[in-house]
């Protein structure tokens with residue numbers, strides 16, 4: 001017989017900033033709360049792959065490039081131009097680990113139970129957690145209220161061979177093993193522009209490719225223009241109103257990109273920042289369906 005379900009007042013699926021804030025708040029209000037997280041560390045994209053890593057890498061790149069001279073914990077700024085990828089990533093690892101630890105400490109302090117594994121619905125009040133670490137197995141959790149805070153993952157357009165070690169999305173970028181000489185960044189949104197500036201600061205020749213012809217169109221037009229000029233001064237080459245048609249990535253040697261406009265370029269690495277998409281939670285016991293795309297919710301965010 002399968003073990004009985006553990007009962008809680010609230011289950012939160014996903015321990016990103018959204019899920020953790022909900023869990024901490026409910027626990028402070030005296031509720032029995034369980035959080036389900038499939039990654040080894042809590043913090044979600046904000047702590048592990050997104051906000052904090054990208055800002056930390058940017059600070060490190062500026063320090064290494066000598067744009068900022070103040071010392072950063074874990075970064076030997078004397079390495080400057082000879083910087084290796086370990087110099088770039090060391091500070092990021094320290095900051096990320098410390099943020100995740102801080103989030104986890106608060107959850108523990110408030111008495112929130114954290115279950116490591118992937119959650120899916122068995123019925124509207126039961127979540128099954130499939131444990132990914134040995135000895136594996138699963139735990140069933142039951143609650144009146146369940147919050148789905150599962151965030152998003154990078155979009156991976158089919159044209160790019162992501163299995164190649166030098167073709168990355170913004171999550172994988174954190175595992176690069178060398179600083180490229182040249183890089184094509186596909187998508188000039190906030191994430192693409194941020195990483196383009198960071199690599200340009202390190203002296204990498206950066207091509208930024210976008211289907212639109214305005215940088216970050218949600219900005220005031222003057223700001224957008226000023227930012228574009230500043231980025232061009234950094235050496236970033238923009239390819240506006242263009243798209244990658246083919247990406248040929250041999251095991252060794254440069255990656256060849258052909259753009260819709262007919263332009264061709266060769267680069268060391270490709271970083272694809274083509275937006276993010278929802279991941280969905282499995283909702284049927286038979287694993288046959290996932291939550292609807294952009295799941296519609298009520299005015300109280302209930303499905």
Ligand SMILES: Cc1cc2nc3c(=O)[nH]c(=O)nc-3n(C[C@H](O)[C@H](O)[C@H](O)COP(=O)(O)OP(=O)(O)OC[C@H]3O[C@@H](n4cnc5c(N)ncnc54)[C@H](O)[C@@H]3O)c2cc1C
Nearest residue numbers: 014016017018037038044045046050051118119150151152
């Ligand atoms: C490169 C980059 C830079 C960014 N910069 C900024 C910035 O400067 N400012 C800003 O405000 N925002 C920024 N963001 C966005 C920010 O990171 C997200 O808005 C934020 O992380 C969303 O929080 P969340 O809790 O909704 O989801 P997430 O942080 O994505 O967390 C969701 C969690 O759910 C877990 N999960 C998913 N499915 C399951 C399942 N079935 N079972 C168990 N666990 C599951 C995931 O592992 C993850 O830990 C950036 C993002 C990126 C990628």
